[in-house]
Amino acid sequence: MGESLVCDICGKLATVHLTQIINNQIQKVDLCEECAQQKGVTDPEGFSLADFMAKNIQSTVGPEAVQGPALVCPSCGCTPRDFKRNGRLGCPDCYEAFETLITPMLKSMHRGDHHTGKIPHEMLHRVGLRKAINRLKDQLANAVEQEKYEDAARFRDELDQLKSQSEPPAR
């Protein structure tokens, strides 16, 4: 089926089209003559698309970003190596953990690197409120513990106000 006309690396006219199966998935790469040579693609025997994709990710962010032991998603334990192997991230927090890796990829993947579509306002409001309530609860507990009762009273008032806001609206 259709091959991309433009080189995946430089955007020039692509003349080399490669398809390989990596982890049971068909992956395609379209390259111009020049980039194909530079990447050593011209030797079909020795070329592995998996390596190419891995190198390509590395070259955009520097090898230490990929191999550095520090880069692990704190929430789910996923590493850039897992991402590369599966083509999928571990959890929503991976986007923040691997920001240096993902941001350059987004530019070539999408029409922009910033969301301009739908925003779930109601949900964001609800989540924001819940976080604020939890923060106040902690502050209240701290204030009580330290016997700062004036502060505690203030926190309790604020908390009551937020809680009344978070009551589900009557429908």
Place this chain on the structure above:
Amino acid sequence: MTIKPLLDANAELTSGGAPGEPIVMSSRIRLARNLDGRSFPGWAKKTQRREILSACEKAVAQLPQMQNGTVLRLDDLSELERQVLVERHLISRELSQAEDASGVIISRDQSCSIMINEEDHLRIQVLRTGRGFEDIWSIIDAIDNKLEALLDFAFSEDLGYLTACPTNLGTGMRASVMLHLPGLVMTSDMEKVIRAVNQMGMVVRGLFGEGSDATGSLFQISNQQTLGESEQEIIKRLEREAIGSIIEQEKNARARLLETKPDKVHDKIGRAYGILQNGHLLSSAEAMNHLSLLRLGIDCGFIDEQWRVVVDRLLIELQPGHIQLAAHEPIESDMRDTARARLLREEIGRIPPLSFEP
């Protein structure tokens, strides 16, 4: 048999929806959504997947749009039942091969299905016969709003809806249309069209998505990019730049063929009619190609419009899973070809002789 009631009911694609139209078979929008603070299905542990499944099922059960819908867990379905759901475009191939703790909820009219623990926690899909992204968007947007009130979705103000694969990031939306393009296939212009569409950042695929071929001259056109444009912009661009122009080109190709080689076109359609009425062994690819030509015959006025709904239904029912399910047992490929030919002889046998008079 878990899915039997689904198959017996009136379905959007097989008779329940609006009557089909020339060239545009169906339109679909799907949204990818994930729960905040949970691993994506491919990375989540078994117990996490189960928690996600039941949390999502509970939320979906509260949707007014899904009342009286069917709730299915993939674990409970046989290989054959999964295949039939794929053939009806109610679940994806990926979900049909899912490990445990995956599910789908299908609306009563089968125009909406919500997959759970596919690549993302939630894949919401609304599918309609013919054209009409605006209507589909307003339906799916309302479903999404209701779910958003019940579930905390993973969302970043900068990157939008966070998805397992960065290719779906942002809107998480894939809008696609199924086009019937026998004219462009006959004039060998499809390659050119595919290239042009790719340059617009859109994708052309065969009937069953990635890797499937162009049997029946059926092609799926969809947006590739999901970030940097709003949902409306994506839909507008897909409608105007890609679909509108492809439909125009298909019409031109048909007009050109009928003007320069009318005999060839008549011959193809006539032979397809003859084979479907008289064949005794038909593979699904061959049957699809012939039915595709009959559909062209309806568009050209050689066959009465009332048969369109029959042809469109058969395009789904001739597929291997459906043939086996109708036979109430798994049957070998050549026996399927016999059963398929019998079905088509019966159904197409009712279509009166074609009239090629202008």
